[in-house]
Amino acid sequence: MSHHQHQPPTTAVQLNHTAVYATDRQLSAEFIAEILGLEVSAPLGPFLPVDLGNGVTLDYYEKRDEPIQSxxxxxLVPDDQFDAMIARLKAIAVTYYANPDHTDPGQINRLFGGRGAYFADPAGHNMEIMTRPYAGR
Known part of the structure; x- marks a missing residue:
């Protein structure tokens, strides 16, 4: 049996970008960039990108004529930036929650030894910030 069978492939697959639907791409892109401490990039055709800095880009795409599926x-955010993100949510009066069902306003969770919170973006997407990956990942 070869020793190479269980090695990960040399070219790992990575998520590069994903389209995020929005009723107002500028509003949604600026919202998440503000909360996460990032910047909105120049438009790329119909897309307004927010570069997450780890090789993944959120490409905001405007859909005005149909409801947006949440x-x-x-x-995954640095622990030392979590409090600032919560403060920015508070500053613009966006409620955050400890759970994905949004039943416990103003609370954070402490899953897997980290901290996390959920909040809605302007298009109704359920955003989560967390300082530790889920156990086993």
């Missing part, structure tokens, strides 16, 4: 986006 999606879930979870961001």
């Amino acid at each position: 999606q879930h986006y979870a961001f």
Whole structure:
């Protein structure tokens, strides 16, 4: 049996970008960039990108004529930036929650030894910030 069978492939697959639907791409892109401490990039055709800095870009795409299906986006954030993100949510009066069902306003969770919170973006997507990945990942 070869020793190379259980090695990960040399070219690992990575998520590069994903389209995020918004009723107002500028509003949604600026919202998440503000909360996460990032910047909105120059438009790329119909897309308004927010570069997360780890090789993944959120490409905000405007859909005005149909309802937007709420999606879930979870961001692994540095522990030392978590409090600032919560403060920015408070500053613009966006309620955050400890759970994805949004039943416990103003609370954070302490899953897997870290801290986390959920909040809605302007298009109704369920955003999550967390300082530790889920156990086993």
